[in-house]
Amino acid sequence: MDVKDQLVQTFMKAAGDDHTDERKSKKNKVDWFYNIRPDGGLRLTDFGFKYVTIKADLKSYKVEFPKDFSITPQILLWLDNFIESPYYITKKTITVFKESSAFELYLFSGDIRKYGYNKALARRLNQNDNG
């Protein structure tokens, strides 16, 4: 059972749906996440975001991007690798569901390019220390 399976079950439980139904859980996992690989990121689809915010009514944190900011494929890959919370991204905002992730993003004033760069650097330094 990977992180996405656990998240799907948590969302279904919060929404009051039957989270023990394995067939429904698998279907929801495919519907709610863009990347369904076990080690893939936690980006939510429109359908998943609506379910989590409206039906499950979980608290979300919306962070606006700086002006003249554009999303590139590299930024999407960074987000896929480094954000530990489920997130939903539009052209102007990113919405996360974990307080710690929201706080990290606020510290970077929503500049996810800098955020991703710092995370990548920290990971590289950590690997050098361990290896």
Next chain:
Amino acid sequence: MTMAEKNQIINISDINFNALDALKKRQLDYMPVHFKFTEIPTMYTRKIISWVQNKLNGRFTVTNIPRVDSDNKLVTTPVIGFEDEKELTYFMLACQYKRRK
């Protein structure tokens, strides 16, 4: 040989090394459904992993499990899971990092 080097010498009989260790398959990075788990304090995660590697033999995993708290916030809790229930019992009773809260 310096004093520090003498202190680093480990008696071979003290090392508890089994086939899973040799294959680097003891610690998993996901939680299989048949594992039994318990919550652990975040600040002692590394010490707990080291304790389990030294004192126990079976497969284990340390992961974060998501849950929704009373304020409808998504939070993740670090947990340790064991394949063998006996090892979980031993861990709960004997590990000083688990008991200290």
